[in-house]
Amino acid sequence: MKETLFLTGATAGIGEEIAIRLSSQYNIILSGRNNEKLEALKAKCSKENAVYVLQLDLSDLDNLEKTISLFIIQNQLNIEKFVHCAGYMKMIPLKLVNQDLIFDTFKTNVFSANIIVKLLTNKKANNSALNSVVLISSNISNRGAKAMSTYGSSKAALDGLMRSLAVELAPKVRINSVLPGAVITEMTKSIFENEEVNQRMSAQYPLGIGQPEDIAEIVSFLLSNQARWITGQQVTVDGGRSINITG
Template sequence: MARFTDRTVIVTGAAQGIGEEYAKALAAEGAKVIVADLNTERGTDVAKQITAGGGTAIFREVDVSEPESAAAVAEFTLGEFGRIDHLVNNAAIYGAMKLDLLLSVPWDYYKKFMGVNLDGALNMTRAVWKPMRKQGGGSIVNQSSTAAWTYSGFYGLAKAGINSLTQQLAHELGSANIRINAIAPGPIDTEATRSIVPEQFVDEIVKGAAIKRLGTPQDLVGACLYLLSDDAKWVTGQVLNVDGGTVFRA
């Protein structure tokens, strides 16, 4: 399949883990990919791997919590490829996340965390929506989490905010033919998850799921490609759980 031939996509947080898989899958279906991340070394390596495999990718450093940095990556993309068709807002503080309570987490850390994990999606969307509108439309996928429906402290708060942001922006962007949806993964077997979630907690989560295993980044790829593609041309404002049946919601 080549649903994204001649299309350009920015994937934030694409230097590793889930974002890396999204970037590689989009390139495999013909997209020109901007691998956007703060990690220059790993992000550059991902772009090189895509190029070596016959795809098109360029690394660009970005701090999504800074509106100027978000605007700069959008301008860079337009300069390189002349258009922006799709955006994946995947960047997040997760693997190195401070474990603390909402009542006691240092305020400066909380503000930076929310600046990346919630405001970052809005900053990037604000940076790309006008070019998308000018060319006739586009699509955006935000990365949420099933943490939005469980006790997960400020991480869950940020993801609940992503869900609401997705729904609100769907209405603001609809008249510009720009669709925006979100994916809510359950527990995913990544380096980041292994670094912060104790093994016994992971075991309990798996026991409570309908499908008795952790997810993988590859499990999320199909949902991301579908929501970005024309196959979902009448789908917007939705939050799609990809979680092995971990969370049931009406």
């Protein structure tokens, strides 16, 4: 019987690529805020397996467990795989950071992931079916950048969550995170259309700027049994950016 994958942030550039590629391997639940976009993505997914759509606001923490639990019951599902691709990012200098920005960022990037993993490991809610998790972090998690203190700290927190849960939930559940560098998506392509920015960025990446499929491939591997002895790891996929100290 095919396993079921639950994917957050499915309609974003990387999320969409993960959805399309992994829909041929698993039954898949596409979740996001925009139902119209979710339905359009569903039409692009493989017809080999079941594709479900779940409109979900990850920032609504009070109703998150209830909404997902009800969906599992209504569709008579067990969810074995979870990929947290949803992310909230605003570049805001420290002097303009406020409480709402901090809460909104952490609710989507960290708190919701914690709640969903808790739910999917619960025997009553999901028959304790969960066995593999991939959290989409960022290469800023271990570094720093101007105007990225809130986003960067949320990704660092996400990776901290990953490491502790990897120890606590082993050997039943494996949990890893993927740390992408710059990836060309619909959201970012306008940035790279600026020739000066494109050249500067490309010079920093020994293997060039990434594509969504570069991230989808490593996610597919980490979810699979081929990675059965890998847990608690930050897997950086950034075309060599993080090791390039060229002046």
